[in-house]
Amino acid sequence: MATNYQLTSNETSMEAKIALLLRFSVFSAATAILCGGGHFLLHHSHNMPDYRSFSNTHSYPYSPRMLLLQVWRKDDLAILQCGLLLLITTPVLRVLYSIKIFTEQNDYLYVGISIIVLLMLLYSLLWHLRP
Amino acid sequence: MNISEFSLLVFAASLLAGLLGAMTGLGGGVVIIPLLVLAFKVNIHYAIGASLISVIATSSGSAAAYLRKGLTNIRIGMFLEIATTIGAIFGSFLATRTSTKVIASTLGVVLLCSAATSVRKRKQIFANCPEMGIARLLRFDGFYPVDGVMQPYWVCRVPLGFALMVVAGTLSGLLGIGSGAMKVLAMDEAMRIPLKVSTTTSNFMIGVTAAASAGIYWSRGYIEPMIAMPVTLGALVGSMLGAAVLVRSKTHVVRATFAAVIALLGCEMIYSGMTGKI
Numbered sequence: 421m422a423t424n425y426q427l428t429s430n431e432t433s434m435e436a437k438i439a440l441l442l443r444f445s446v447f448s449a450a451t452a453i454l455c456g457g458g459h460f461l462l463h464h465s466h467n468m469p470d471y472r473s474f475s476n477t478h479s480y481p482y483s484p485r486m487l488l489l490q491v492w493r494k495d496d497l498a499i500l501q502c503g504l505l506l507l508i509t510t511p512v513l514r515v516l517y518s519i520k521i522f523t524e525q526n527d528y529l530y531v532g533i534s535i536i537v538l539l540m541l542l543y544s545l546l547w548h549l550r551p
Numbered sequence: 552m553n554i555s556e557f558s559l560l561v562f563a564a565s566l567l568a569g570l571l572g573a574m575t576g577l578g579g580g581v582v583i584i585p586l587l588v589l590a591f592k593v594n595i596h597y598a599i600g601a602s603l604i605s606v607i608a609t610s611s612g613s614a615a616a617y618l619r620k621g622l623t624n625i626r627i628g629m630f631l632e633i634a635t636t637i638g639a640i641f642g643s644f645l646a647t648r649t650s651t652k653v654i655a656s657t658l659g660v661v662l663l664c665s666a667a668t669s670v671r672k673r674k675q676i677f678a679n680c681p682e683m684g685i686a687r688l689l690r691f692d693g694f695y696p697v698d699g700v701m702q703p704y705w706v707c708r709v710p711l712g713f714a715l716m717v718v719a720g721t722l723s724g725l726l727g728i729g730s731g732a733m734k735v736l737a738m739d740e741a742m743r744i745p746l747k748v749s750t751t752t753s754n755f756m757i758g759v760t761a762a763a764s765a766g767i768y769w770s771r772g773y774i775e776p777m778i779a780m781p782v783t784l785g786a787l788v789g790s791m792l793g794a795a796v797l798v799r800s801k802t803h804v805v806r807a808t809f810a811a812v813i814a815l816l817g818c819e820m821i822y823s824g825m826t827g828k829i
Contacts, residue, residue: 544766
């Protein structure tokens with residue numbers, strides 16, 4: 421029983437670290453979204469884009485490289501999109517962190533399980549790079 | 552209506568949805584899509600994209616709060632995430648091949664089911680299978696606090712739970728929702744996980760599930776930044792407030808009211824979907 425309780429306390433500290441990481445990235449993402457979007461609204465408040473019809477052609481940059489280039493030029497929408505992208509990658513950070521912790525605990529079964537989840541996420545995130 | 556007014560109204564509506572979603576445990580995602588589509592006349596693909604981002608934000612935000620209490624079973628969560636991410640990727644491919652009529656009607660049916668499950672009282676069924684093969688191999692058993700004392704628990708019927716999680720992931724990827732209700736159902740009914748543990752573990756999984764479809768949504772242009780902004784910020788603030796209010800309020804009145812609203816929105820989505828108004 422003693423070993424079980426020790427395991428639980430180990431896991432509790434692991435959970436506390438993941439919790440802190442999640443909070444930090446959600447907060448940073450929300451700040452970027454608010455700054456980029458807020459600034460965009462200040463300058464474009466009188467337009468109303470048509471959101472009724474869907475066009476799957478991109479009116480905004482969406483690859484990380486193009487985004488960073490636009491952020492460098494202080495483009496509001498690019499900053500907003502960086503925030504959104506950061507939010508999307510928050511779960512990836514969480515899975516990466518779990519892999520690190522499971523490795524430290526020599527729990528290779530769960531290192532493997534976490535890697536499968538990571539690959540699924542990367543498949544989706546890198547899907548736009550398909551040939 | 553100009554874009555500033557639009558953003559402000561969508562922010563307010565999402566805040567309310569996030570607040571009620573957190574207070575009732577139903578999540579805000581399910582009501583945000585019908586709100587955007589029916590009230591703000593936003594295209595359903597953009598609504599789905601914005602909702603999905605807000606689901607990731609609220610899940611990561613609240614998972615942080617739950618993780619501190621040490622109730623989440625990270626092993627069960629991580630293993631079942633294989634199932635939900637497979638489903639989510641399949642669902643997001645399905646979303647681009649499915650007509651808006653079908654998507655709207657399916658969402659309507661999901662809304663009706665969520666309303667029904669929220670009224671149903673969850674009862675604790677204790678697992679009586681400590682020697683189960685797969686659960687034992689994967690070391691799913693754990694401890695959770697009951698009146699301050701750590702109690703052990705076991706997990707049953709892992710393959711059934713896994714299969715239900717693939718379905719939950721598919722719905723999440725197709726409709727841009729967290730499908731928390733379905734995840735909780737799989738863990739409660741199939742796997743017999745204690746209620747406190749299943750609720751928090753489901754919350755923990757929602758973010759990863761949603762992220763698995765978000766990449767594909769992003770490349771397909773579903774995520775329109777100026778719609779995603781007010782929805783995400785509103786839902787985030789709302790869910791934080793909801794978690795704070797939760798401690799001191801009569802949730803059953805709120806729950807019944809919210810369930811009724813969800814059911815109404817569900818009927819409206821089915822009707823609008825069938826008649827091709829969306």
